[in-house]
Amino acid sequence: MRIALAQFNPLVGDLAGNLDLILAAARDARARGADILVTPELALTGYPPEDLLLRPAFLKDCATAIGRLIDEVDDITLVVGHPYAAGDERFNAATVIRDGNVLGRYEKMLLPNDAVFDEVRYFTPGAAPLVFEQDGCRVGVLICEDIWEVDPAAAAHDDGAELLLVLNASPYHKAKQSTRHQVLAQRVEETGVPAIYVNMVGGQDELVFDGHSFAMNRDCRVVAELPAFEPALELVEFSGGDLLPGKQAPAPDELESIYRALVLGVRDYIGKNGFPGVLLGLSGGIDSGLTLAIACDALGANKVHAVMMPSRYTADISVDDSREMIGLLGCQYSEIEIWPIYEAFMAGLAPAFAGTAPDTSEENLQSRIRGTLLMAMSNKSGRLVLTTGNKSEMTTGYATLYGDMAGGYAVLKDVAKTLVYQLSEWRNRSHAFPGGAVIPERIITRPPSAELRPDQVDQDSLPPYEILDAILAAYVEENVSRAEIVARGYSEADVNRVVWLLKVNEYKRRQAPVGPRVTHRAFGRDWRMPITNRWAS
Ligand SMILES: Nc1ncnc2c1ncn2[C@@H]1O[C@H](COP(=O)(O)OP(=O)(O)OC[C@H]2O[C@@H]([n+]3cccc(C(=O)O)c3)[C@H](O)[C@@H]2O)[C@@H](O)[C@H]1O
Ligand SMILES: Nc1ncnc2c1ncn2[C@@H]1O[C@H](COP(=O)(O)OP(=O)(O)OP(=O)(O)O)[C@@H](O)[C@H]1O
Numbered sequence: 332m333r334i335a336l337a338q339f340n341p342l343v344g345d346l347a348g349n350l351d352l353i354l355a356a357a358r359d360a361r362a363r364g365a366d367i368l369v370t371p372e373l374a375l376t377g378y379p380p381e382d383l384l385l386r387p388a389f390l391k392d393c394a395t396a397i398g399r400l401i402d403e404v405d406d407i408t409l410v411v412g413h414p415y416a417a418g419d420e421r422f423n424a425a426t427v428i429r430d431g432n433v434l435g436r437y438e439k440m441l442l443p444n445d446a447v448f449d450e451v452r453y454f455t456p457g458a459a460p461l462v463f464e465q466d467g468c469r470v471g472v473l474i475c476e477d478i479w480e481v482d483p484a485a486a487a488h489d490d491g492a493e494l495l496l497v498l499n500a501s502p503y504h505k506a507k508q509s510t511r512h513q514v515l516a517q518r519v520e521e522t523g524v525p526a527i528y529v530n531m532v533g534g535q536d537e538l539v540f541d542g543h544s545f546a547m548n549r550d551c552r553v554v555a556e557l558p559a560f561e562p563a564l565e566l567v568e569f570s571g572g573d574l575l576p577g578k579q580a581p582a583p584d585e586l587e588s589i590y591r592a593l594v595l596g597v598r599d600y601i602g603k604n605g606f607p608g609v610l611l612g613l614s615g616g617i618d619s620g621l622t623l624a625i626a627c628d629a630l631g632a633n634k635v636h637a638v639m640m641p642s643r644y645t646a647d648i649s650v651d652d653s654r655e656m657i658g659l660l661g662c663q664y665s666e667i668e669i670w671p672i673y674e675a676f677m678a679g680l681a682p683a684f685a686g687t688a689p690d691t692s693e694e695n696l697q698s699r700i701r702g703t704l705l706m707a708m709s710n711k712s713g714r715l716v717l718t719t720g721n722k723s724e725m726t727t728g729y730a731t732l733y734g735d736m737a738g739g740y741a742v743l744k745d746v747a748k749t750l751v752y753q754l755s756e757w758r759n760r761s762h763a764f765p766g767g768a769v770i771p772e773r774i775i776t777r778p779p780s781a782e783l784r785p786d787q788v789d790q791d792s793l794p795p796y797e798i799l800d801a802i803l804a805a806y807v808e809e810n811v812s813r814a815e816i817v818a819r820g821y822s823e824a825d826v827n828r829v830v831w832l833l834k835v836n837e838y839k840r841r842q843a844p845v846g847p848r849v850t851h852r853a854f855g856r857d858w859r860m861p862i863t864n865r866w867a868s
């Protein structure tokens with residue numbers, strides 16, 4: 332018996348387009364001799380459909396689309412993920428379809444409601460396993476979170492399952508694939524039954540799905556694995572009660588995975604929302620340099636327009652390095668002097684600012700002029716503005732509202748500054764993308780500076796990035812307390828300062844654009860802190 336694993340890239344809410352993807356996968360799988368085709372979780376709607384699920388008309392359209400699959404798919408058993416409504420209840424379901432018949436419908440038993448998930452808001456948990464028969468073999472169906480605990484797989488096994496098919500919408504974060512292997516291995520070990528894991532591909536707002544579907548045999552060995560971050564369809568053979576070795580796509584290392592997640596996030600946000608391209612402010616610094624490289628890798632240089640906007644504080648090397656980078660990447664490039672605009676603003680503000688000393692008000696104005704210029708160019712061209720702020724800056728509020736925070740998609744929002752350096756170095760030595768070392772060396776080696784006043788460097792006002800990022804990883808990603816971080820060897824003053832900055836800048840994060848999640852905990856769906864708040868420990 333041959334099972335096709337179809338990891339495709341659905342678009343949330345595009346029922347007609349997703350239906351076409353499923354039908355195309357069915358044709359392809361059948362032509363290649365598959366007996367069963369397995370799709371990702373909620374393949375029909377994309378994941379997560381969020382409050383679309385609360386709209387009766389959406390659920391009706393889903394039911395109509397499933398009806399079409401029942402009518403049109405033949406000569407193969409299709410296991411397809413979709414929402415199913417019955418009265419006032421909704422289920423996260425998988426229906427097994429063969430030659431015009433429904434062989435069964437499984438309803439997901441375990442609904443994740445932590446991290447980025449809130450399925451309890453939408454779905455009723457299922458109560459029974461589903462095992463169907465194919466070519467004399469009993470096949471159990473499970474959906475994503477079901478395998479993260481013992482019971483659903485055990486229930487399928489008790490019902491006689493000899494093989495488990497798991498439909499997933501499992502978003503990427505660092506090291507996620509090894510966690511998935513471990514989790515599924517536990518279920519395989521407990522039940523003694525091999526399993527097939529099919530995951531979605533693609534960017535959806537802040538989530539990035541990495542595909543990376545796999546088959547695990549009864550010895551808990553991964554005997555076939557599909558590529559990460561790209562659509563694919565592969566067959567795996569079940570024979571003699573076990574899964575046989577199949578194709579193994581090379582697994583990317585951690586830096587490559589993160590970089591490719593960012594590329595896919597940009598490509599799908601821009602593509603799925605129909606933008607003709609992007610704009611960004613290029614400063615000669617590393618954040619905008621890395622963002623530019625990612626944008627060109629995601630979209631092609633012809634869809635990317637970088638704008639250098641020097642002021643009187645901009646060093647010559649910032650302009651030189653920006654030009655050099657453009658020469659390497661070949662994207663569209665403009666230079667706009669902002670000083671005359673700044674002086675016009677300052678003339679207008681002269682009465683209001685009379686008798687005050689220069690401070691961040693004047694610095695932020697420069698940032699806001701750049702944001703205004705980029706947004707004007709966005710309005711004119713239809714291109715989306717990418718923001719360049721990294722996670723360390725998002726943590727500390729080191730960014731200007733309506734200035735460098737103005738834009739539609741924050742590419743490095745979940746990438747701490749130390750990781751910005753590692754990714755830039757990785758990109759320069761990698762052969763995974765064209766162009767070789769596209770980020771000029773001096774952009775990586777010079778000390779970061781906002782260039783908003785003479786001789787400014789970031790580290791004047793922040794703890795060193797190694798320390799800042801370690802505290803941020805512990806406090807935000809590991810949920811560790813201030814006292815515990817101090818016990819790990821960090822100075823109380825640094826810990827207090829970072830946690831204080833994090834707390835008082837919640838309002839900024841609430842106004843920031845979405846950006847791709849690559850860590851265990853990003854500033855997005857999984858970070859819902861009150862803005863008005865007295866507690867920080
Ligand atoms: N709780 C709250 N709820 C809602 N709004 C609140 C607020 N608290 C302040 N605000 C508002 O926010 C304003 C302060 O925010 P904002 O105007 O952004 O200004 P602010 O945070 O004071 O300054 C921007 C910071 O970013 C740094 N910066 C600027 C530009 C570039 C870079 C870089 O790294 O490239 C860094 C700069 O050095 C400075 O430390 C207040 O004036 C007030 O209007
Ligand atoms: N001279 C400039 N020309 C164009 N854009 C700029 C310029 N200066 C700043 N920006 C934009 O504002 C963002 C934040 O700027 P800034 O240089 O102050 O901070 P940074 O965190 O050091 O970022 P970078 O490493 O990109 O310089 C930049 O990434 C860039 O998008």
Ligand SMILES: NC(=O)CC[C@H](N)C(=O)O
Pocket residue numbers: 372443448474475476477479499500501502
């Ligand atoms: N869609 C799901 O049920 C995903 C939950 C699961 N824990 C994961 O992240 O892979």
